[in-house]
Every structure is written in structure tokens, then in C-alpha cells.
Amino acid sequence: MKFRMSVLALAVLASAGVAHANEQVSFLLNWVAGGDHAPYYYAQKMGWYKDAGIDLTLLQGKGSVVAAxxxxAGVDTFGLADMATIMVAIGKGGDAVAVMDVYANYPGGFYWLKSSGIKSVKDLAGKKIGNPPGDAARALWPALAKANGIDPNSVTWVNLSPNAKLAALKAGTVDAxxxxxxxxxxYKNTLGANMGYLAWKDAGVxxxxxxxxxxxxxxxxxxxxxxxxxxxxQKAFAACVTKxxxxxxxxxxxxxxxxxKDQLVNWQEVEQLMSDKTSQTQGxxxxxPNRMQDTYNLVKQYVGLDKPFDVSKYYTNEFLDKSIKMKVVPMTP
Incomplete structure (x- = not known):
């Protein structure tokens, strides 16, 4: 499938609409800059935001919760965050509207050592799973366990900092x-052929x-x-997919x-997360809308919302160019 975007469309920012000259905008990332943030820096380097009347300040992040x-709260103009976290912030009375999806596929997954005998979610019963306390994976775990017919309480969660997870797995301190x-x-470079992996999206959540x-x-x-x-x-993301x-x-x-070299590999994995039927056909x-409602229902049931809301009022596709579509990118096992 060819990427549906011309070089001319990439360069002509007039079609994007123009803000008032030098409109100051801040954008708080979800984490420190990495391959997944390359399009923002590329558009800034090329002067595309400036040409559109935007004086953009990119800010290093400290997690989705902070960005959302x-x-x-209006501390920053834009924030990059996990959609579930954005919904939780809205449920707490926050005023935020999602205007562009980045990860069409949920990025979470389980990693384990094949030598442990683990092959599926059901095999995690009775095992120790490491991740940071308060991590979204723990909140969503009951949904995944239910989808795979096991007791959510059959696993033991072990508190680990993000940078300690791989070492703990390799050392056998945790099972997954x-x-x-x-x-x-x-993980693949460190664990090699002994790496076991399962994407949550392939396990029912x-x-x-x-x-x-x-x-x-x-x-x-x-x-x-x-x-x-x-x-x-959106055009910057399209450009980065193309080249x-x-x-x-x-x-x-x-x-x-x-x-x-490292960030290019990171970006190639991000491309896989961006590619699904909707991004390939709609833009x-x-x-x-149906997936947004499903995401809302999942968050409401398993993560919890202080105050329920009509999710349709807190996202919009109106600013996206439907002619810019994502190519098909199969996920690497």
C-alpha cells in the first residue's frame, strides 16, 4: 500500500490553516525525548510550526499522568499522554480534548524468558510480575485476566522502577x-532467542x-x-513514515x-503501533468512535473515574486531513 501523500502537500502549510503570528504554544511530552517524538522535532527544525504561526516550546516529560x-489544567497547551490517563484526568474534572491519536495499537505487552515455560497469559497464574507501582498495566490487568479466563489475583505484583525491569527479568527475580x-x-538485544513476548492487543485488550x-x-x-x-x-508524522x-x-x-541508530529502531517500532485499520483507511x-467508547468503558470499569462523562465530547477528528493515511506495518514478533 503506497503512502498517500505528495511532497507538495507536505510543504504547503497554508492548507493546514494559520494561527495568529507567533502564537506561543507549549507541548509537554509524555517522557524524555526519544524516537517516538522525532516528528515534533523535525517539524520544528523545518520551520513548519513557525510558518503556521506557532511559536512552539517542546518540553521533556515525566510520564503520562503529568502530561495529561x-x-x-491549562498549565501547558498540549500534552502527550496515554488515552486512559487522559480520561482519568477528565474524570477528575480536568478540561482536555484529544485531537490526534498516536498509538492506534495499545503499546503494552508482557516479556518473559522462554526457558521459564511461560507461553500465554494463563501461564502467568502463580507468577511474579514486575512493574512500577501505579502503572496503568496493573489497573488494566483484571480486564486482560478476565479476557483470558484466569483469576486476576493469581499473580503477584513486584514493585520495580522502569529501568530495573529488564535486569530483574534476566536475573530471575521476577517471572515476567x-x-x-x-x-x-x-529486550530482544538483551535476551535474544530466550525472549518471550505477548502484546496485550493480541490477548484481548x-x-x-x-x-x-x-x-x-x-x-x-x-x-x-x-x-x-x-x-x-500530522504531516510531520507522515513525512517521518515516508523518510x-x-x-x-x-x-x-x-x-x-x-x-x-537506536532511535531509528525505536521509531520503526512506533510505526507499528501507529498502523491499524482506522489509521490506514480513515486517516x-x-x-x-466505537474504540473510543470501548476504551472509555474499560477505563471506567477497571481503572476508575471520579466522575463519568460523555467521551464523545472529549475528542475530535475535525482537524485531521483524511487524505493522509498510514501505511500497513506488521508488528515484529
């Missing part, structure tokens, strides 16, 4: 860990993953700016300590 709360797929190459949310009040007052930001960002090397170079130039970054 910052956007919901949860991890996002854009670190798949790190596939809520939306990372998405870009804007402060709701800002959206109402600055609709042209939001429209320009989304369209530039990733310049995007990775822009990322590395803006963030010391990153290695282009890159598109939210499917």
Missing part, C-alpha cells in the same frame, strides 16, 4: 514484566494508547491555532546523548 494533568513495545528491541490532548478552554479560544498545530503534526532518517537526525540534534491519527 498539565493539559487538562510489562513494557511498552517501543523498547522491544532493547487493546485500548487506545498515546494521544495528543489540548486544553479545552484553549481550544475554544484558539481554534485556528489548534487546527494548525494538528495538521502540521525517517531526517526526522531522527532532527531529534538527535535537539537532544544530546541520543544515538541515531493517520484518526479516532474510531
Amino acid at each position: 494533568q498539565a493539559a487538562a 514484566v510489562t513494557e511498552f513495545y517501543n523498547l522491544h528491541h532493547v 487493546n485500548p487506545y494508547g498515546n494521544a495528543i490532548a489540548v486544553n479545552g478552554a484553549y481550544l475554544k479560544a484558539h481554534r485556528a491555532t489548534v487546527a494548525a498545530f494538528v495538521k502540521v503534526t 525517517p532518517d531526517p526526522c531522527i537526525q532532527a531529534l538527535v540534534e535537539a537532544n544530546s546523548g541520543l544515538q541515531a 493517520l491519527g484518526w479516532f474510531d
Whole structure:
């Protein structure tokens, strides 16, 4: 399937709409800059945000919770966060609207050693699973356990910092860990042929993953700016899918300590998370209403919402260009 975007469409930002000149916008990432953030740095380097009237400040993140709360409270204009976390922030009274999906596939998965004998979710019963306390995987685990016919209480959760999970798994301190797929190459390089892996999406639970949310009040007052930001960002993602090397170079130039080779692999894994039927047919970054409702229901039942809300009022596809579609990218086992 060919990527449906011309070079001309990439360069002509007038079609994206233009904000008032030098409109100051802050965008808080979900984490420290990595391959998954390359499109934002590429668009900034190329001057696309500036050409659209946006003076963009990219901010390093400290997790989805912080980014979602910052956007919901208006501390920052935009935030990049897990969709479930954005919903929790809205349920707490936050004012945020999701304007572009990034991870069409839920990025979470389980990693284990094949030598342990684990082959499926059912085999995790009686085992120790390592991940950070408060991690979304723990909250969503009951849904995955139910989908696979096992008791959610049959596993023991072990508190581990994000950087300690792989070492603990390799040492046998835990039997399995949860991890996002854009670190798949790190586990594969370390564990080799002994790596066991299962994506949550293939085990019956596939809520939306990372998405870009804007402060709701800002959206109402600055609709042209939001429209320009989304369209530039969507085109930047399209450009990076078509030709990733310049995007990775822009990322590395803006963030010391990153290695282009490593971040390129990270980006290639992100492409796999971006590709699903909706992004391939409706548009890159598109939210499917049924899946958004399913994600909301999952969050409401298993994560919990302080106050229920109509999810249809807290996301929109109106700023996305339907002519920009994602290519088919099969996930690497």
C-alpha cells in the first residue's frame, strides 16, 4: 500500500490553516525525548510550526499522568499522554480534548524468558510480575485476566522502577514484566532467542494508547491555532513514515546523548503501533468512535473515574486531513 501523500502537500502549510503570528504554544511530552517524538522535532527544525504561526516550546516529560494533568489544567497547551490517563484526568474534572491519536495499537505487552515455560497469559497464574507501582498495566490487568479466563489475583505484583525491569527479568527475580513495545528491541538485544513476548492487543485488550490532548478552554479560544498545530503534526508524522532518517537526525540534534541508530529502531517500532485499520483507511491519527467508547468503558470499569462523562465530547477528528493515511506495518514478533 503506497503512502498517500505528495511532497507538495507536505510543504504547503497554508492548507493546514494559520494561527495568529507567533502564537506561543507549549507541548509537554509524555517522557524524555526519544524516537517516538522525532516528528515534533523535525517539524520544528523545518520551520513548519513557525510558518503556521506557532511559536512552539517542546518540553521533556515525566510520564503520562503529568502530561495529561498539565493539559487538562491549562498549565501547558498540549500534552502527550496515554488515552486512559487522559480520561482519568477528565474524570477528575480536568478540561482536555484529544485531537490526534498516536498509538492506534495499545503499546503494552508482557516479556518473559522462554526457558521459564511461560507461553500465554494463563501461564502467568502463580507468577511474579514486575512493574512500577501505579502503572496503568496493573489497573488494566483484571480486564486482560478476565479476557483470558484466569483469576486476576493469581499473580503477584513486584514493585520495580522502569529501568530495573529488564535486569530483574534476566536475573530471575521476577517471572515476567510489562513494557511498552517501543523498547522491544532493547529486550530482544538483551535476551535474544530466550525472549518471550505477548502484546496485550493480541490477548484481548487493546485500548487506545498515546494521544495528543489540548486544553479545552484553549481550544475554544484558539481554534485556528489548534487546527494548525494538528495538521502540521500530522504531516510531520507522515513525512517521518515516508523518510525517517531526517526526522531522527532532527531529534538527535535537539537532544544530546541520543544515538541515531537506536532511535531509528525505536521509531520503526512506533510505526507499528501507529498502523491499524482506522489509521490506514480513515486517516493517520484518526479516532474510531466505537474504540473510543470501548476504551472509555474499560477505563471506567477497571481503572476508575471520579466522575463519568460523555467521551464523545472529549475528542475530535475535525482537524485531521483524511487524505493522509498510514501505511500497513506488521508488528515484529
